[in-house]
Amino acid sequence: MFGTMNFINGISRRALRVVLSTVMMFVAAFFVRAQESSLRIYYKFDNATVYTDYLSNPASFAKLDEIVSSSSASNGFEIVTFSSPEGNFEYNARLAARRAESLRNWVYGKYPQLNGKVSIRPNAESWEDLRLKVESDSRLSYDVRSRILNIIDSDKAPDAKEAALKAMPEYNALYANYFRTLRFAEIRLAASSEITNPKAATSEVANPKEIVASSSAAQRHDYASARTLWADVIFALRSSTIDSGSYSNRAVLAAIASMVEGKSVDDVAAINIVSSASPEGPLAINDRLSIQRGQALRDYIVSSYPELSGKISVRSAGEAWDDLKSAVESDPSLSEASRSKILSIIVSDAEVDAKEANLRALPEWKHLFEDIFPSLRYARINVSMNETPADITEIPSVADQGDIDVDDETVAVTDTTMHLADTTLVIPVLPVVPAVEPADTAATAPADTAGLDTAVSSSTGTKAGTAEIRPWKTIAAVKTNLLYDAVTALNFEVEVPIGRRWSVMAEDIFPWWETGNKYCFQMWEIGLEGRYWLKPWDVNGTEKLRGLFGGIYAMSSKYDFQYDKSVNYQGEYWSAGITAGYSKPIGRKKRVNLEMSLSLGYLDSPYRHYMPTDDYSKLIRDPYNVGRVKYFGPTKAKVSLVVPINVPRKKEVSHE
Numbered sequence: 171m172f173g174t175m176n177f178i179n180g181i182s183r184r185a186l187r188v189v190l191s192t193v194m195m196f197v198a199a200f201f202v203r204a205q206e207s208s209l210r211i212y213y214k215f216d217n218a219t220v221y222t223d224y225l226s227n228p229a230s231f232a233k234l235d236e237i238v239s240s241s242s243a244s245n246g247f248e249i250v251t252f253s254s255p256e257g258n259f260e261y262n263a264r265l266a267a268r269r270a271e272s273l274r275n276w277v278y279g280k281y282p283q284l285n286g287k288v289s290i291r292p293n294a295e296s297w298e299d300l301r302l303k304v305e306s307d308s309r310l311s312y313d314v315r316s317r318i319l320n321i322i323d324s325d326k327a328p329d330a331k332e333a334a335l336k337a338m339p340e341y342n343a344l345y346a347n348y349f350r351t352l353r354f355a356e357i358r359l360a361a362s363s364e365i366t367n368p369k370a371a372t373s374e375v376a377n378p379k380e381i382v383a384s385s386s387a388a389q390r391h392d393y394a395s396a397r398t399l400w401a402d403v404i405f406a407l408r409s410s411t412i413d414s415g416s417y418s419n420r421a422v423l424a425a426i427a428s429m430v431e432g433k434s435v436d437d438v439a440a441i442n443i444v445s446s447a448s449p450e451g452p453l454a455i456n457d458r459l460s461i462q463r464g465q466a467l468r469d470y471i472v473s474s475y476p477e478l479s480g481k482i483s484v485r486s487a488g489e490a491w492d493d494l495k496s497a498v499e500s501d502p503s504l505s506e507a508s509r510s511k512i513l514s515i516i517v518s519d520a521e522v523d524a525k526e527a528n529l530r531a532l533p534e535w536k537h538l539f540e541d542i543f544p545s546l547r548y549a550r551i552n553v554s555m556n557e558t559p560a561d562i563t564e565i566p567s568v569a570d571q572g573d574i575d576v577d578d579e580t581v582a583v584t585d586t587t588m589h590l591a592d593t594t595l596v597i598p599v600l601p602v603v604p605a606v607e608p609a610d611t612a613a614t615a616p617a618d619t620a621g622l623d624t625a626v627s628s629s630t631g632t633k634a635g636t637a638e639i640r641p642w643k644t645i646a647a648v649k650t651n652l653l654y655d656a657v658t659a660l661n662f663e664v665e666v667p668i669g670r671r672w673s674v675m676a677e678d679i680f681p682w683w684e685t686g687n688k689y690c691f692q693m694w695e696i697g698l699e700g701r702y703w704l705k706p707w708d709v710n711g712t713e714k715l716r717g718l719f720g721g722i723y724a725m726s727s728k729y730d731f732q733y734d735k736s737v738n739y740q741g742e743y744w745s746a747g748i749t750a751g752y753s754k755p756i757g758r759k760k761r762v763n764l765e766m767s768l769s770l771g772y773l774d775s776p777y778r779h780y781m782p783t784d785d786y787s788k789l790i791r792d793p794y795n796v797g798r799v800k801y802f803g804p805t806k807a808k809v810s811l812v813v814p815i816n817v818p819r820k821k822e823v824s825h826e
Contacts, residue, residue, distance in 0.1 A: 209233055211273060213353040218268035220276040225351070234357065238281050246287025247359045249273050252296035254352035256345070256502050259295060259328040266292035273355045295328055296352040303348045314340055345502065398555070399429050402548040403467050407760065408451070409547075410462035411713055412470055415705055422551075423470070429553050430475060439554040441482045443467050446490035446550075448543035449529075453489060453522050460486040467549040489522055490546040497542045508534050644714040646815045649765065651808045654679060658691070663810065667714040670706040675699045677725070687786035690732035697725025699749060715814065716763060721749040723769060723806075738780045738789065745805050747771015753812060762813050769806035775799045 212225040222231050251270040253262040270290035278285050301322045304315060321334045335341050401422045403412060413419055430438060445464030447456035464484040472479045495516045498509055515528045529535055649663035658681055665675040679695040701721035707714040724746040732738050751767025779795035782788065 209357045211355045211357065212351065213269055213355070215350075215353070216265075218265060218272045220273055230357075237359070238284070245359070246284060246289070247357055249277075249288060249290045249355050249357055251290070251292050251355040252299065252352060253294065254349040255295040255297055255300060255328060255332055256349065257332075257500050258496070263292065263294040266294050269353075269355055273357075296354070297322055297328070297331070299352055300348060303351075304344075307347070310340075318344070399425060399553040400550070401425060402545075402550050403463075404544070405463050405547045405549070406713075407448075407544075407547065408459065409713075410459055410466050412466055413713065414470075426471065426551065426553060427474070429555065430478065433555070435477050435481065437556055438478060438481050439556045440552075441471065441478065441554075442552045443482065443484045444487055444550045444552075445484070446487045446493065446546055446548055448546040449489040449491060449494060449522065449526050450539065450543065451526075457486065457488045460488050463547070463549045467551060490548075491516060491522070491525075493546050494538075494542065497545070498538075501542070503537070503541075504534065508532075512538070643818075644814045644816050647715050647763070647812050648815065649810045649812045651810045653807060653809050658683075659693070665701075665715060665812075667707065671703050673701045673703065673715060673719075675701060675721075679727070684732075687782070688732070688734060690730055692731075693727055693729040695725055695727035697723055699723035701749070715812065716753050716755060718752050719750070719767075721751075723747060723749055723771070732780075732782070735782060738782060739777050740780065741775055741777035743773055743775030743799075745771050745773040747805055749806070751808070762811060765808065765810040765812050767806070767808045767810075768804060770803065771805045773799070773801045773805055775801075 209230040211220065211227055211230055213219070214221060214224060221227060249270050251266045251273070253265045253269070255262070270292045274288050274290055277288055301319065304310065304318050304322070307315070310318070317338065318335070318340070321331055321338075324331065324334075326334065335344065338344075403419050403422055404416070405411070406413060412423075414423055443464045445460050445467070447460040447463070449456065464486055468482050468484050471482060495513065498504065498512050498516065501509070504512070511532060512529065512534060515525055515532075518525065518528075520528070529538060644667060646667075647665045649665065651661050651663070654661045659679055660681055661677065661679040663675060663677040665673050667673045675698070677695075677697045677699070679693060682692045682694070684690040684692065699721045700723075701719045703715075703717055703719045705717040707716075724744075726742070726744045728742045730740045747770050749767050749769040751765060753763045753765040756762060756764045776798045777796070779792040780789040781792055783790065
């Protein structure tokens with residue numbers, strides 16, 4: 171009997187401890203949440219864009235509105251970001267950095283009063299959150315949970331952990347159940363003493379070097395040292411012009427400047443540049459395009475820091491087949507069957523142009539071209555310092571290209587490059603010795619490469635060890651207004667860029683036809699317009715005459731309009747005013763632009779009225795119907811097709 175009572179008492183005490191522990195855990199969790207005052211913002215797959223309507227983001231942003239409105243965020247807050255643990259670790263570190271910067275910019279745009287009060291802390295892959303989800307998932311058996319946790323808690327590098335998880339039959343379930351909620355930013359309210367230096371808060375642009383350095387040695391590469399910067403300058407399709415205005419490139423160039431500015435030549439150990447091209451188009455074209463990209467980055471650095479020219483080496487890797495292989499291997503959006511087909515083509519012994527043709531025949535080609543290839547068009551720079559610089563900022567190496575999105579978490583851009591026989595050219599750092607100007611003959615590219623921003627040139631009588639590369643530059647553009655064309659008002663325009671922001675445009679409208687003396691549509695108009703472009707161009711590139719612009723115009727015309735007996739007017743007019751518009755490249759190869767503009771101005775037109783005879787053989791002037799029209803308002807509307815005129819800019823580069 172006493173044994174039974176003791177047994178019951180023992181059970182009661184254990185039950186009481188469980189109840190009390192549960193209550194205490196609940197209370198503790200409540201107070202921890204209350205103290206942390208944090209919100210989670212989720213991101214879409216491979217994306218750093220802030221979506222206010224994604225998952226539980228509407229509730230989080232509504233709560234953020236309440237907090238800011240109540241002045242609870244007057245001391246600012248911290249943004250901590252993560253990416254889900256699939257894909258290359260270093261790539262995901264950059265993605266987390268982009269997410270942090272994107273959310274901070276969104277906050278500054280919506281709540282200007284918080285400018286300078288938001289710090290960011292990118293944290294790469296969210297392994298700890300994955301661990302917590304696995305621990306609390308009652309659907310997992312003890313054995314499966316133990317195997318997953320053993321991998322997560324192991325000392326392996328993150329990419330090795332991911333590979334081990336992928337080898338498990340449960341990986342697809344893990345991915346479907348957890349990973350969508352592992353791509354997030356956490357907004358944590360700061361105490362009054364946490365952010366005391368607004369400048370410091372705003373300067374914490376993502377530093378993946380520090381993130382990667384905190385991981386295992388196998389993942390560190392050159393990011394582990396504060397004396398090293400490794401980043402990618404991304405180029406547009408078939409372009410060797412550096413777009414310094416895109417977010418990723420602007421930040422990379424700023425990071426380079428922050429590292430070398432104010433340093434002596436002896437402080438810089440070396441600057442190594444490796445450039446590549448994505449494997450679409452003929453190999454000969456892409457080899458030279460890769461060379462041009464590396465040289466473009468070298469020229470950019472030397473133009474600002476000429477004393478560093480002797481420290482810079484440039485190597486072209488040609489077409490980035492090794493990078494493509496790594497990206498395909500780590501792309502979870504591909505099925506195993508698709509991945510196997512693509513990899514079998516990449517590693518085959520076929521010629522590279524034949525490999526590309528085989529890839530184009532696959533249904534996965536669109537995914538490769540749109541989601542992976544943009545990250546392969548780069549000039550990768552490695553800056554090594556002899557002493558630790560003060561403030562180094564590393565920026566993600568992803569493309570901000572207009573209309574092509576890069577799947578950041580799936581494209582694993584590694585540090586390896588493919589060395590193609592007879593195509594890998596090394597550009598030495600020694601000064602180029604001027605050679606006698608050769609007579610060159612442009613090679614003809616295949617039909618599907620017409621309009622590439624590169625040209626292949628061969629030469630005779632050139633100095634040994636030199637090759638000529640000829641990037642294109644835009645010297646003018648010809649246009650036609652499609653709205654005028656639609657009403658048979660034939661027109662022609664020429665625009666010439668001047669410097670980095672200005673252009674001059676001349677237009678001529680010349681419909682000049684009549685039908686049997688009964689109908690007449692004759693007008694000759696000449697106009698001039700000066701334009702100022704909001705985004706400066708690269709003076710030597712092909713990105714001119716694109717973007718937003720404003721201008722001032724003046725035009726004059728004479729006309730003769732006749733429609734049966736109801737409309738019979740002749741006269742002249744002049745007009746002047748202002749113009750605003752936008753021009754952007756269109757089409758897959760982006761060889762033409764579409765320009766839209768609207769003009770507002772004043773128009774003055776003296777006119778004369780005529781009456782035709784019954785047989786329309788003569789016009790009789792009506793002396794009582796003579797007048798003058800004065801008008802202020804919209805004067806021109808244009809939807810123009812623009813064809814840039816590009817010429818090669820000669821540049822001799824040694825590749826001994």
